[in-house]
Each structure stands twice: as structure tokens, then as C-alpha cells.
Amino acid sequence: MNINEWQTYLVTAASRSAGRTTPEVVAAALDGGVDVVQLRDKARTARERYETGHRLRELTAAAGVPLLVNDRIDLAAAVDADGVHLGQSDLPTSVAREQLGEDAVVGVSASTVEQARAAEDAGADYLGVGAVYGTDSKDVSDDRNGVGTDRIAAVADAVEVPVIGIGGIDASNAAPVVDAGATGVAALSAITAAADLESATVELAEAVADV
Known part of the structure; x- marks a missing residue:
């Protein structure tokens, strides 16, 4: 698994999927060439996310695409995900390593x-x-909502690990994020709410690849 090759990253959102199930959205995004999937679906119960996670694990494994789980280390372990994505208020990275293993x-x-x-x-x-x-x-304060591509550039210059830009990104504005130094972009509504899920994924992937 090479994170430096993650150009298009799907974050699931059942509430923004126009009545389609998360597995339906993910299946179409995989057909469109998405590089990584994160199970978020925060409005769902833990049991619902667990059941969805197992289905997503089947889909992503068949496609050879990594599956991550938002916030919940226990849920990531339960569905045999490839890893977890943690927020600033979540458990530390060291705990995730201890629970999921060094390869997670x-x-x-x-x-x-x-x-x-x-x-x-x-x-x-x-x-x-x-x-x-x-x-x-997501519920973020004004100073974290709309940080701009200059912040992407500053972070990319300051660290060695890959940077994935997220927040309000779609095919029309993805290129400047990558041009600023991001490895790739994460999308939520740009894919999940699209009328044609597969085409929306293809368009986003092409926008990033053209940089």
C-alpha cells in the first residue's frame, strides 16, 4: 500500500447520499477509480456502521482498495479495516497502533x-x-473552515508524510489543492451527492491526475 498514490479519497456520508446506501455509493466510486475509502457515516449507530463496514470491507478488498474507519479504532478492528482516521480530539495515534498493529x-x-x-x-x-x-x-470553528490552499502548501512544506486536502473539494477546484502540495484530495458530497456517482469519481480523479 503506497499512500503517496492516494489521489482520490472518498469519505462516506449516508445523510448526503440522495437515498442511496453507503455500499451503493462505494461500489460506484470504486468503479470510478477511487483510491481509498473512509467509512464515516457519523449519523448512524455503531451497530449500523459495523454492518456497513463489513460490506465495505468486501467491496474494497475485491477492488484492492484500502478501507479506513473514521474515529473509531474499535470499529476499524471489528471490520478488519486497513486503518483509522483520527481527529484532534480522538484517541492518540499510539493507541491506534497498539490496537490495530504496526502495519495499520x-x-x-x-x-x-x-x-x-x-x-x-x-x-x-x-x-x-x-x-x-x-x-x-462537519462541525468546525471559523478558523478551521476554509483554510485555503496556502495552508496546504505550508503544511506540505513542514512535514514529510503525505497530505490529503479535504473540505469543499470537487472536480472544479481540486487541482489547486494538489498544485499546492497535497498528494490527493478527499471528497464527501462531491461524490456521495452526485447524480452519477461513477462519473463524479472519474471527473475528480481526472482533475487531480491532470495537475
């Missing part, structure tokens, strides 16, 4: 250079940096 992928959200350096020092494999363009998909 551990990503960490960072909005500032200081947070990024701390996460790298703690052993994060990659950083999710944003929200780049601003988003209402």
Missing part, C-alpha cells in the same frame, strides 16, 4: 502547521488537512 494506516486531521508536525511526530502515516474551501459537513 493511521491518518490524522490537522488544520495548522503545529498540529501537522505534532501528528507526524506521533507517527501519523498521512494528514487530512482542511477544511480547504469550507464545508458544512
Whole structure:
């Protein structure tokens, strides 16, 4: 698994999937060439995410694509995911390593250079940096919502691990994020809410690949 090859990263959101199930969305995104999938679906219960996670594990394994779980180390272990993505208020990277093993992928959200350096020092494999363009998909304060591509550049210059830009990104604005130094981009609504899921994934992948 080479995180430096992660150009398109899907974050699931059942509430923003136009009535389609998360497995339906993920299957279409995989057909469109997405590089990594993160099970988020925070509005769902732990049991629902567990059941969904098992189905996503089947789909991603068949496609040879990594599956990560947002926040929940226990859920990542339960569905045999490839790793976990942690926020600043979640359990430390060291706990994820202890519970999931040294080979697990551990990503960490960072909005500032200081947070990024701390996460790298703690052993994060990659950083999710944003929200780049601003988003209402998560509860973040104004100083972390719409940090811009300059912040992507600053973080990318400050750390050695891959940087994934996230927040308000779609095919129309993905290129500047990668041009600023991100390895790739993470999308939520740009894929999950699209009328044609597979085409939306292809368009995002092409926008990143063309940089």
C-alpha cells in the first residue's frame, strides 16, 4: 500500500447520499477509480456502521482498495479495516497502533502547521488537512473552515508524510489543492451527492491526475 498514490479519497456520508446506501455509493466510486475509502457515516449507530463496514470491507478488498474507519479504532478492528482516521480530539495515534498493529494506516486531521508536525511526530502515516474551501459537513470553528490552499502548501512544506486536502473539494477546484502540495484530495458530497456517482469519481480523479 503506497499512500503517496492516494489521489482520490472518498469519505462516506449516508445523510448526503440522495437515498442511496453507503455500499451503493462505494461500489460506484470504486468503479470510478477511487483510491481509498473512509467509512464515516457519523449519523448512524455503531451497530449500523459495523454492518456497513463489513460490506465495505468486501467491496474494497475485491477492488484492492484500502478501507479506513473514521474515529473509531474499535470499529476499524471489528471490520478488519486497513486503518483509522483520527481527529484532534480522538484517541492518540499510539493507541491506534497498539490496537490495530504496526502495519495499520493511521491518518490524522490537522488544520495548522503545529498540529501537522505534532501528528507526524506521533507517527501519523498521512494528514487530512482542511477544511480547504469550507464545508458544512462537519462541525468546525471559523478558523478551521476554509483554510485555503496556502495552508496546504505550508503544511506540505513542514512535514514529510503525505497530505490529503479535504473540505469543499470537487472536480472544479481540486487541482489547486494538489498544485499546492497535497498528494490527493478527499471528497464527501462531491461524490456521495452526485447524480452519477461513477462519473463524479472519474471527473475528480481526472482533475487531480491532470495537475
